[in-house]
Amino acid sequence: MLESIIYLSPLIVLLSSIFILMFSEHNEEEHYRCFRFSKFMMLTAFALTVIFYNKPLIEEVTLGNKYTLLFECMMYGGGLALLYLSRKWFASMGVSGYTFCGGIFVALLFGSLLIRSNNLLLSVVCCVFMMMGNYALLKGSSVKKEIKSEKIYMFAMVFCILLLGVSLFILYHYNDSFAYEQIKETLSINTGDVWLFTAVAAVLTVFMFMLGLAPVHFWFTETLGGTVLPVFAYFVMVPIGACWGGFIRFNTEAVGSFAENFYLFYKAIALISISLGALGACSVQNVRKILAYGTVYHWGIVLLVMQSFSINAVNTGVIYILVYLLAMYGICVCLFGLKIKGEYLFMLNEFEGAAYKRPYISAMMTIFIFSLLGIPPFLGFFGVFSALSYLAKHDSFYQFGYIMLMLIVLSYAYVQIIKNLYFEKSKENFDRADSGIYTAVFIIALLMIIIMLKPQYLMQDVYRMIESLFL
16 A cells, blocks of 8 residues: 555645645745745656656556656656746746646646556546646637637637547447557457547547647647747647657557558648648748747658557657757747847747847757758757658658658748848847856757767667567
């Protein structure tokens, strides 16, 4: 009994943090207490997660290994970085940070369970609570009134919950169990069953919605273009680990060989995401929308590479995700360092001449953008090269060429940001950036340099972690 409680300690810390933040007095003048408490509790939960990474949090429905630890580290890393960056914004705007911090803890709690889950019912519950937490963060966070971000997300969330309910009903009718192992066995026997195909497709659609893959990307691109910067940074930094981790695990442990029925489906979704991501980024002037559309493009590449869900495919996709996240962390830090009259920037014309007033931040933002584009010698080239090499080895030359074509299109949108940073005259005086921004940018750049110098260590370590999923 005591041993089980000890293994549950990461969840207990996260859950208790949520309740403390919910029932604490929301004093807008005490932001430092809220964020200091959140960072301490998050670090505690992270440390306990690392210590007990291979222990079941809930007997018979969760399983921990190096694979789950990898994606949990993605979540905790993003959460800690976000708390570090966001406190000053809440303090300067006079807005309570309790709901924001609570939302991050909800994502960490149910995200950890989703990554470790080997039971469909638990996975569905985790997805529902994560979507509800996302909705709570979006509600009231829109700074552009014409964009009803919370309403868009709410209707989509309700539809996703209905899809999950239908899939649960169908799969339980066939299995009398929600265990991934039982579902996998049933799917392997009934490979041509239309109802089972429908049930699995419903679950996959919800995962794709949470990731922001096309054609269910509308909430991701439209809502993030109008939210405050901390909420934008949350969506591109924190839930990613849980969503990809749960999606990969569901495909490998529950769908199994039945995934062959979805190869064409995955390929279509991936190519649509790549197309709409690149073209959408070129059609907007909102920098956050450009980055959101860029994310849709990158996730399309990941899905295209991983569609077979073999160990090598998953390994290549995860390396791409890690490289992307590191570059996006850097861009978010730079965005937090660029303000005019206390307001963070939205539109391209607001970035005009930033390089002359904030040269260090602008230079690093340019480097991170080049990394997203996969331009050598920046770290992003390592991720793009891994993905393209995998496609070439499997004779997917048409897909290889299409990715390169859309990358050229996407480059136009990213270059517009750089153009405004360096080749336009400054019309505004940029606020002084906090010293912590420069420290964070330096740490991310140093980490990228270390990985570039010894990329084989990253590949070997990630492969060993992914391998534990297939054992």
